[in-house]
Amino acid sequence: MGGPENFPRKVSKSRPRQSVLMRAIRISESARVITAVGGTTSVISKSSQTTHARPWRSALGALLLTTTGLATAVLAIPSPAAAQAARSYNIPAGSLADTINSFAEQSGAQILYDAALTQGRSSAGLQGQYGVAEGLSRLLAGSGVTFRQTGANIFTLEAAPRSAEGAIQLGPVRVEGASGEAGAYVPPQAVIGNQPEAYAGGLVARGGRLGVLGNRDFMDAPFNQSSYTSKLIENQQTQSIVDLLTNDPSVTIDSYRSGAFEEVTIRGFTNNGTNNGRATVNGVYGILGVAPESLERVDVLKGPSAFLHGTGPTGNTVGGTINLVTKRAPDEPxxxxxxxxxxxxxxxxxxxxxxxxxxxxxxxxxxxxxxxxxxxxxxxxxxxxxxxxxxxxxxxxxxxxxxxxxxxxxxxxxxxxxxxxxxxxxxxxxxxxxxxxxxxxxxxxxxxxxxxxxxxxxxxxxxxxxxxxxxxxxxxxxxxxxxxxxxxxxxxxxxxxxxxxxxxxxxxxxxxxxxxxxxxxxxxxxxxxxxxxxxxxxxxxxxxxxxxxxxxxxxxxxxxxxxxxxxxxxxxxxxxxxxxxxxxxxxxxxxxxxxxxxxxxxxxxxxxxxxxxxxxxxxxxxxxxxxxxxxxxxxxxxxxxxxxxxxxxxxxxxxxxxxxxxxxxxxxxxxxxxxxxxxxxxxxxxxxxxxxxxxxxxxxxxxxxxxxxxxxxxxxxxxxxxxxxxxxxxxxxxxxxxxxxxxxxxxxxxxxxxxxxxxxxxxxxxxxxxxxxxxxxxxxxxxxxxxxxxxxxxxxxxxxxxxxxxxxxxxxxxxxxxxxxxxxxxxxxxxxxxxxxxxxxxxx
CATH class of the missing domain: 2.40.170.20 (TonB-dependent receptor, beta-barrel domain)
Known part of the structure; x- marks a missing residue:
């Protein structure tokens, strides 16, 4: 443990509207190439999503299709406000792929999914007036497929989770990172409402907060960071932050919580847990007394982080920094x-x-x-x-x-x-x-x-x-x-x-x-x-x-x-x-x-x-x-x-x-x-x-x-x-x-x-x-x-x-x-x- 014990010390992207209807299309994630059957090839730029016609990539798109197998239905991309407006739908029952294509035509939504996901699945169709997210939710009901809203009127389909009884159920609708829920579009550089999603199993998140750098996926973070979810907090009956940190091999516990203070060591250096404001709360130093029951995530960044967060109130953050992320209201009550x-x-x-x-x-x-x-x-x-x-x-x-x-x-x-x-x-x-x-x-x-x-x-x-x-x-x-x-x-x-x-x-x-x-x-x-x-x-x-x-x-x-x-x-x-x-x-x-x-x-x-x-x-x-x-x-x-x-x-x-x-x-x-x-x-x-x-x-x-x-x-x-x-x-x-x-x-x-x-x-x-x-x-x-x-x-x-x-x-x-x-x-x-x-x- 470093410090006084060993040395003498004194005490966005723009979102243009697209007017060309494209059906039965395929998308390559690696090249970001979308090929429309009977149409031109469009490249969605990562920075602006501006569409440019490049016919020479049609052959490349067809080749990538055979390896990726990703299907998408792309229509006009309206503003986020337009995405919330109710529309009238008349979609008969049929195969899931056909009903999704019909929904894309009638809603103007961009829908991304793996072609294998819809095979052998069907939908009861959709009749009536609904917002885009609500309509898609009803269309997918009982199909074993759910979705995430990953942009302005952009939806990604995925397999639905199973309930405790083993029955397939529709998973939560969510904007990418928006506290796990649907809502207004959140640009990728934002932090509020852009929380990384949980990884497989739901106990650990895909990423966490890296101070001034914002939220980063663990694959993009140049550090070792663990982000524990509220699901883990609840399922382990966590009574203190120290209880939760027991899951981390880089953290050793320094004291049993027989008192009001918590002590931990990260990478061999004392951190003092969440005492004296040495943890950040929503990326900010100085807040004490935040209980685990109030938290959606706990991020543990290993190593010093003066650049990312500045210095802590009393030092002792050499081995790592703990960031507490507070809960927000979900879309569903x-x-x-x-x-x-x-x-x-x-x-x-x-x-x-x-x-x-x-x-x-x-x-x-x-x-x-x-x-x-x-x-x-x-x-x-x-x-x-x-x-x-x-x-x-x-x-x-x-x-x-x-x-x-x-x-x-x-x-x-x-x-x-x-x-x-x-x-x-x-x-x-x-x-x-x-x-x-x-x-x-x-x-x-x-x-x-x-x-x-x-x-x-x-x-x-x-x-x-x-x-x-x-x-x-x-x-x-x-x-x-x-x-x-x-x-x-x-x-x-x-x-x-x-x-x-x-x-x-x-x-x-x-x-x-x-x-x-x-x-x-x-x-x-x-x-x-x-x-x-x-x-x-x-x-x-x-x-x-x-x-x-x-x-x-x-x-x-x-x-x-x-x-x-x-x-x-x-x-x-x-x-x-x-x-x-x-x-x-x-x-x-x-x-x-x-x-x-x-x-x-x-x-x-x-x-x-x-x-x-x-x-x-x-x-x-x-x-x-x-x-x-x-x-x-x-x-x-x-x-x-x-x-x-x-x-x-x-x-x-x-x-x-x-x-x-x-x-x-x-x-x-x-x-x-x-x-x-x-x-x-x-x-x-x-x-x-x-x-x-x-x-x-x-x-x-x-x-x-x-x-x-x-x-x-x-x-x-x-x-x-x-x-x-x-x-x-x-x-x-x-x-x-x-x-x-x-x-x-x-x-x-x-x-x-x-x-x-x-x-x-x-x-x-x-x-x-x-x-x-x-x-x-x-x-x-x-x-x-x-x-x-x-x-x-x-x-x-x-x-x-x-x-x-x-x-x-x-x-x-x-x-x-x-x-x-x-x-x-x-x-x-x-x-x-x-x-x-x-x-x-x-x-x-």
Missing amino acids: ITRLTTTYASDAEFGGHLDFGRRFGENKEFGLRFNGRYRAGDTALEHNSEKLGMASLGLDYRSERVRLTADLGYDDARIDGVRRFLFVDSGVPVPRAPESSSNYSPPWTYQDRKTKYGMVQGEVDIIDNVTAFASFATSNNEWSEYGFISSIYNIDGDANGSAFAEHEKTIIYTWQAGIRSEFDTGPLHHKLNFDFTKFTHKYYFSGNYDYASFETNIYEKSNVPDQGAIIYPAEYIATTNQSGVGIADTVSVLEERVQLTIGARRQEVGDAKAWTPIYALVVKPLKNISLYTSYIEGLEGGEIAGVEYANAGETFPPNRYKQHEVGIKADWGMLATTISAFEITVPGYISVPGTSLPTLTLDGKQINRGIEINVFGEPVKGVRLQGGVMLMDPELKKTQDGAYDGNRPVGTPTVNFALSGEWDTPLSGFTLTGRVNHTGKSFYDAANTQVLPSATRVDLGARYAFKAWDDRPITVRFDVQNVAGSDYWYPFGALTVSQPRTFLLSATFDF
Whole structure:
């Protein structure tokens, strides 16, 4: 784990209308050639979709037809508003291919589909007046085919999913990325309403948010990124973001959520999870307290990302960045109630309510509320957790607006805090995971309020301006007990403490995203400005007596009396940055080069940070990439104990080189990435009188990550992988630790979860295995933390009630074996106890 444990530190496209009717046509995706029977060949330019007659390509189109087998019906392409207008249809029953062609003629829609998809299928036809999307939905009813709206009056057909009972049903109608639903056309450079779709199996998305670069498909991203869906959040009964991140092999968990804070490590560097605004929310830093029940996606980008996001509020984003994507109202009404139970006696409920309003469903409202309270599986530990969030949005042909409001309130009693170990003392075995060595009178209180507004305007079809403002007010207090172990038998000495912390955060962001062509080159040119203000208040009371304890016994330390002082103003941190990047591509985006730079300011310090990335696709389903990116953190000020007292160091610069290969096999995706992250460290150089503080230390984490996700066999879903690391300390104080492994960095981390839909309709078995290799508590590598393995098992049953309403019952056992182990961290925290989770979800 990088940082203070190892080095001494001081505390569009235009959409022209086409008038030529073309039937029974074939399209080549690779050449973008559309050939009409008895007509000319039209090339739809990627940037403008302008039609040019090129008869010489007719032969090429016919040749490509034999290899692609993709059929489409193309008619006039009206504006998005026209696509919503009702039309009169008179289509008799017949083969699916014939009825689709008739629908294309009568609706003026462009419909894309694989010719094999319609073979042997039929349709009952369509009579009456309907909008294009509604009419197509009715035409396809019962055919086993559904569709996605992928542009202005452009629809792509695909096989419909099967219900829990195995029956074919019409899948959701959706605009490409528009929160999975139909609506106004969203240009490709936009972010709001352009969320990448879920990959096969639905547990992981095809892509996610890459800061200023916008949303990118995983095959186009020059980094290793995982994007987890709300489906996974629901099916794993996720109670915290840390629960969800257990699925990622690049992430190691640093603490069990026995308190209000969550700690994780990404690629061997502390991230602090979603604490202190270190995660972004909808691409913006500074929002705390967003619960998993409010989320549609969780993106995990591995590696530093100063160019993509700017610097975080308090640093510690070297190993990666977590981005939380909030829910939006779907086109179809949702009213979902989930009742929950967690051992030993914690009960709760969650309401998810969404509606859209307006003639074209322009306005959306999504509310999520959750309350959970009771005793946990940890001895004398209980919690009361309440949250409420409201997501609002508006969408029109060229304007998209969103707003998020939220409140989170957490009270945890009997907090099992982390432990320290004295230097030279072997790390004792971990106590039982369900035991609690902390006194029962300890507690944590946290209250968070947040708000965010974001907007996008399509200035022209291929240029989108965006802006956002976010603020959060976070107050936290703790009355706790901290101990340090001084022998192998687990004897410790500790004392109480009382702390009160408050943060007020404001974030502004604005910029432009665009796509255009210059000759054979296609550009994705993005620009953004960010500003971040962090006001920090704190007070601490440490005037308490010391007591002898033992980690294997219940604490008998009497209540010391909580005296918590009002939080006093400490400091205000101001950060701002301007970033610009251009992704230049050729050969239908088979070769993509990204070059960019950000000018970042932290207080009075200023620095440039670049990005260089190259993506090459030698085959359609194979992507090779290499990238260089940096992280930035404010520099230290040398203290009075150094000869250079008062010297302000420049921002710390973390450097990452990464290469990788990704493969999309259709129903299964595999990725391999290799990385090297170099982090500077402060060391003290002896002098004639006082030592000098210098920034000459170094930590290098090298690693290989292998990831897999998808549904390789119908009804079998997998996601996970392994990370192998070779972390090393260099240029440490007097060379004492040169060549050693950094604190809390295992050389292997494995995570694999899976689901199997059994022959019993609606019944699914689930499981997950996590393994973390050996690591060290100290930089001298004398205090060993053994390797550990955890197994989770579960099942769910989906069925319909007497009134045909869907019900899903879920049961999970986390840490089935009740394994007792230490999490790899700069301090010691004990593993999660065996925990039983039961829930029932009702859709109304």
